[in-house]
Amino acid sequence: MKPAEASLPSDTEVLVKRSFDAPARLAWRAYMEPDLMRRWCSGYPGWSMPVCEMDMRVGGKYRWRWRSDENGQEFGFFGEVLEVVLHAKLVHTQSYDPGDTGFGSMGAEPSIITVTFQEAGGLTNVATTIKYASKADRDAAFSTGMTDGMEFNYKQLDDVLAEGCKA
């Protein structure tokens, strides 16, 4: 499958798109069932996901925590389910808890995560939109995710801006 594509649909949103070689009902299960979720959502190498509690009904809560294999430090996300459309759409709030890792800071307001599933020809297109509550929250996420020492390259530019290329 083509690697994930991230882009900026507005100045407080990030959109990540990816296709999967499976019907939407299976992709859906992987997002809704905690035992399946923790198998793929384990995040960075060297981290495990000891807590993956999810009550995926509207108004239900979820809590995810990751733990460093190296020093046992933890961080997590938690939130509330806002909308569930079977096999098609999932909307939830997301708050960040840096735990004892010291990674970034917690925004005052939760972000809103919208995941859509669209099946076409046996593939499922999954689009995830992260809407930060404010520019300050986006900037906090921005500074958390920064990598150093990478040279600017035009290939990278193509990847992240390709969607807007109308010329």
Place this chain on the structure above:
Amino acid sequence: MSQLDQAFFALADPTRRGIVLHLARGEATVSELVGCFSLTQPTISSHLKVLESAGLISRRKEAQLRPCKLETEQLKAVTDWLENVQEIWEGNYKRLDALLAELKQQEKRERKK
């Protein structure tokens, strides 16, 4: 707005992203860009102003046609971040690929039963 703020705002527009990608191939004048995007000159000029105040492009003062040039430093901050977002998600998605293949097999076996 901070410059980073302006860069996010500037890059959230598809036409401006298109202009940035065009300039990645080399400098261009306003009239060249007007030709490429089939938009009016005032429209292109206002997009260029947004890109310029965000520090994403510069315009040469000495040349009469004032060609636009990509300024990569500010752009790099944003694209690095998006690239990093992509990498983290792709790591998860590769595991999801494997999990979905397994679930498909499981469904097949259950159908045979």
